[in-house]
Amino acid sequence: MIETLTRIPVAHYSNLKARAGYSIKIDKTEIALFKVTNGEVYALENRSPHPKGGVLSEGLVSGNYVYCPVYDWKISLVDGTVQAPDEGKVQTYQVEIKENIIFIVL
Incomplete structure (x- = not known):
């Protein structure tokens, strides 16, 4: 069976803007977009994996990491992994850029 990907x-x-988060919504899914200083764009679910949550698009971006604005957890923009000593992971989304348009691939 061939899986069909959708570019939204x-x-x-x-x-x-570099080092700032942006919140978008696709259906009921909130996604945070981040542009880092080298120009790459990453997309993560817009919620910290901490049991009490936190809106990641409001977090501080440093290098390829975002810091949860509520609990200061350091989360990789590349793979969504929370850095030690904390634990957890957030969903990441594939990003494509074509002719100045950012697409999320689902």
Whole structure:
């Protein structure tokens, strides 16, 4: 069985500022977009894996990590893994950029 991927346009690349988070919604899923200083864009679910949560798009971005604004957990933008000593993982989403448009691939 061949899986069909859907590319959903979500933002203009030129509108994203480096080291800032942006919240988008696809159906009922909240996703945080992050543009890092080298220009790469990452997409994660917009909720910290901490039991009490936290909105990641409001977090501080440093390198390829975002810090949960509520609990200061350090989370990889690349693979969604929470860094030790904390534990957990958030969903990541594939990003494509074409002609200034950012797409999330589902």
